[in-house]
Amino acid sequence: MTGLRYVYAVCRPFGTPLQAELTGIGGAPPALLHHHGLVAVVSTVPEADFCEEALKAHLEDLDWLAATARAHEGVVDALTTVTTPLPLRLATVFRDDSAVRTMIEAREEHFRSLLDRLHDRVEWGVKVYVETETAESAESAEPAPSPARPASGRDYLRRRRESSHAREEQWQRAERFAHGLHERLAERAEEFRLHPAQNAALSGARGQNVLNAAYLVSRKHSEEFVELVDRTKDEAAGLRVELTGPWAAYSFTGEAAS
Amino acid sequence: MTVVERREIALVDLLDRLLAGGVVITGDITLRIADVDLVRIDLNALISSVNEAVPSPFEEVV
Numbered sequence: 001m002t003g004l005r006y007v008y009a010v011c012r013p014f015g016t017p018l019q020a021e022l023t024g025i026g027g028a029p030p031a032l033l034h035h036h037g038l039v040a041v042v043s044t045v046p047e048a049d050f051c052e053e054a055l056k057a058h059l060e061d062l063d064w065l066a067a068t069a070r071a072h073e074g075v076v077d078a079l080t081t082v083t084t085p086l087p088l089r090l091a092t093v094f095r096d097d098s099a100v101r102t103m104i105e106a107r108e109e110h111f112r113s114l115l116d117r118l119h120d121r122v123e124w125g126v127k128v129y130v131e132t133e134t135a136e137s138a139e140s141a142e143p144a145p146s147p148a149r150p151a152s153g154r155d156y157l158r159r160r161r162e163s164s165h166a167r168e169e170q171w172q173r174a175e176r177f178a179h180g181l182h183e184r185l186a187e188r189a190e191e192f193r194l195h196p197a198q199n200a201a202l203s204g205a206r207g208q209n210v211l212n213a214a215y216l217v218s219r220k221h222s223e224e225f226v227e228l229v230d231r232t233k234d235e236a237a238g239l240r241v242e243l244t245g246p247w248a249a250y251s252f253t254g255e256a257a258s
Numbered sequence: 259m260t261v262v263e264r265r266e267i268a269l270v271d272l273l274d275r276l277l278a279g280g281v282v283i284t285g286d287i288t289l290r291i292a293d294v295d296l297v298r299i300d301l302n303a304l305i306s307s308v309n310e311a312v313p314s315p316f317e318e319v320v
Contacts, residue, residue, distance in 0.1 A: 010281070069272045089280035103283060114281070125271060195274045203270040212274070244271050250279035 003044035005094045008075045009085035010111050011039045016082040025071040035101045036108050050093045076248045084119050087248045122246035124215045126229055129207035129240040130174045177236045178211035188225055189215035193251040207240060214251035
């Protein structure tokens with residue numbers, strides 16, 4: 001079986017060895033390829049899985065995609081404990097080590113400037129959800145002077161209007177909260193990115209996602225940042241704040257924007 | 259840092275980063291993964307076709 005070189009991340013050389021038991025995609029151990037003062041973290045993947053045709057098909061296969069994404073993140077996450085890695089996009093594959101070296105040579109200036117910008121910084125993910133179920137049960141728990149069945153068509157329409165009005169108010173409140181939270185967090189972050197709101201069908205998360213943001217924060221200020229997020233968690237009834245991280249700075253490998 | 263309890267990372271959070279973030283390099287085998295939006299849409303379609311349709315919140319049983 002022919003092998004290809006999968007590249008997880010590019011780093012500056014680091015002294016600490018990777019955990020011996022660390023495995024990457026397909027269970028292969030990641031190796032360090034030193035070149036021009038940079039390190040590419042690579043492993044061998046089967047060509048049968050990563051040639052263009054196979055890859056296209058695999059990317060539509062949720063189980064394969066999940067396993068590959070988790071293996072990729074597993075290696076990058078291990079790197080964040082010993083250095084500040086520059087994570088590459090999922091499924092960046094080369095023929096052999098020599099092609100990886102050529103790639104490093106072509107991009108070394110770019111890599112160095114990104115690595116400088118991200119040095120000792122991590123990414124935190126913050127999401128805000130409107131707890132739609134809570135909202136509905138709160139509505140139905142209200143003392144309802146009106147009978148359970150609408151007395152007339154007009155009555156029915158009025159109740160529908162009131163219910164949709166309450167929902168509208170909750171949305172506005174959620175947006176105000178999300179906006180305010182984002183402003184407070186962005187002040188304490190060096191950069192931020194707003195990801196598209198997550199689709200509930202895909203995430204399986206309860207409620208409707210109204211903020212899906214990533215913040216670049218120095219390691220030094222991370223504890224403070226996390227505490228700030230934690231404190232907001234009880235601020236708003238019917239809303240849920242979720243924190244993920246620390247991540248390698250996946251969302252900040254493009255041009256600096258903020 | 260041990261401030262945050264580490265749960266298993268949700269797949270969507272991973273995909274937000276691994277398919278939309280990270281340094282994009284034209285490897286030897288390149289899927290120009292700008293097709294990622296397509297992948298996402300296909301996944302959405304896949305999952306919503308498996309799930310039962312969510313009833314509209316406005317459908318009140320009268």
